[in-house]
Amino acid sequence: MNIRNMRTIAFALIVFTSSFVVSQETRVHVSQRVPVTKPTMELSAERATPVRVSTIAPGTRTQNTWNLLATLPGTVIHDITFTSATTGYAAAELGQVWKTTDGGKTWKEVLAAGDTYYFYGVTASGNDVIVSGFYDSSSVYGVIYTSTNGGQSWSSPAQITTGWAQRVRYANAKDGLILDLIGGSSGNWAQYTTTGGATGSDWTTVVDNSDGGWFGLQFSLLSNLHARASGVNFCSSPDGGQQWSCGASVDSVFDGPVLFLNDTYGWVGGGEISPNVEGWVHVTTDGGQTWSGRTLDGPWPIRQFLFLTKNYGWATGGNLYTGVGGMYLTTDGGQTWTVDSTTNAEMDACSAHKVTGGAQVWCAGYNGSLTGVIYSTVVK
Numbered sequence: 001m002n003i004r005n006m007r008t009i010a011f012a013l014i015v016f017t018s019s020f021v022v023s024q025e026t027r028v029h030v031s032q033r034v035p036v037t038k039p040t041m042e043l044s045a046e047r048a049t050p051v052r053v054s055t056i057a058p059g060t061r062t063q064n065t066w067n068l069l070a071t072l073p074g075t076v077i078h079d080i081t082f083t084s085a086t087t088g089y090a091a092a093e094l095g096q097v098w099k100t101t102d103g104g105k106t107w108k109e110v111l112a113a114g115d116t117y118y119f120y121g122v123t124a125s126g127n128d129v130i131v132s133g134f135y136d137s138s139s140v141y142g143v144i145y146t147s148t149n150g151g152q153s154w155s156s157p158a159q160i161t162t163g164w165a166q167r168v169r170y171a172n173a174k175d176g177l178i179l180d181l182i183g184g185s186s187g188n189w190a191q192y193t194t195t196g197g198a199t200g201s202d203w204t205t206v207v208d209n210s211d212g213g214w215f216g217l218q219f220s221l222l223s224n225l226h227a228r229a230s231g232v233n234f235c236s237s238p239d240g241g242q243q244w245s246c247g248a249s250v251d252s253v254f255d256g257p258v259l260f261l262n263d264t265y266g267w268v269g270g271g272e273i274s275p276n277v278e279g280w281v282h283v284t285t286d287g288g289q290t291w292s293g294r295t296l297d298g299p300w301p302i303r304q305f306l307f308l309t310k311n312y313g314w315a316t317g318g319n320l321y322t323g324v325g326g327m328y329l330t331t332d333g334g335q336t337w338t339v340d341s342t343t344n345a346e347m348d349a350c351s352a353h354k355v356t357g358g359a360q361v362w363c364a365g366y367n368g369s370l371t372g373v374i375y376s377t378v379v380k
Helices: none
Strands: 007-009 022-034 041-050 067-073 077-082 088-092 096-100 108-112 117-125 128-136 140-147 158-161 165-170 176-180 188-193 204-209 227-230 233-237 245-248 258-260 266-272 278-284 296-298 302-307 313-319 324-330 338-342 346-355 358-366 371-379
Touching (some): 077 358, 088 117, 158 176, 204 233, 266 302, 324 346
Parallel strands (some): 077 117, 077 346
Antiparallel strands (some): 022 041, 067 371, 128 140, 140 158, 176 188, 188 204, 258 266, 302 313, 313 324, 324 338
């Protein structure tokens, strides 16, 4: 498909104050094209162009050994979760859900919903699994699938919104949240549940951003129900997604993924694939009242955060169109970063589980040939 004929979610110029200098030239900055297998939309915004100062030294020595555990041809993985050191699930476009029972070495497709479904989220607890995404054919609407037996069988698809549903996350067994990519004329949408979300009627749709726009794939939902989402705007909710307040994005271009470990320590990332290919990270240590400048400004977009402690974590991402991507590591809470692994793939999702003496971490994504890749490392 000719990219110039795509529908585009773009927004007028807004000039933000920042800790780095921006030029007065304005350009359309593109975050990504979605969905990956059949791109019909560009997520973008018209912004002043920052003067890039790279904070990543090429060839930096890695700290962890990442192993490529598996490749899945024709699989664009957007989310991954592990319920133990051996059992995990991956959600992908074209209606695919995969399961591993050997720690990620081999994978079996446990749901093949068809190529009109695009799965962006999966979460699991024991044998209970819920998958979220959207159906895109003559009409578009968000859906969930559920399983109570570890993916052996699945419910029928349940509609939860008329938009493009993304990831599903839970604060506890009952309170869950799903963000919508597009929304409608009233703005962006969120879907929340206070009853577990097993059926479509368990989800309520609200406007989370009246300005409209788009959010990154990763949002943050704490056990106290405090939620944060970032993209063209940075938005927060005090009650699991029922009410929202929004402001400007943290970065002067736009944001993407956001993660808070608690109401003190948080990170927001972002990235673009045009006019430049780069990614960035900002850090807060006061619950988002103030944010740092870019502590990372590197050669691939950031799509996901995973932190084991407030100091030790990763920012992952990439760009399938130029074959760049991997995992950045920080050991000081995001103040400085090094390249921990170069995968040459767009890394969209990570998960971790405790093992004897430490934690095992998995990160998944896809490359330019639309092959899913799953990497892992053990941190002692």
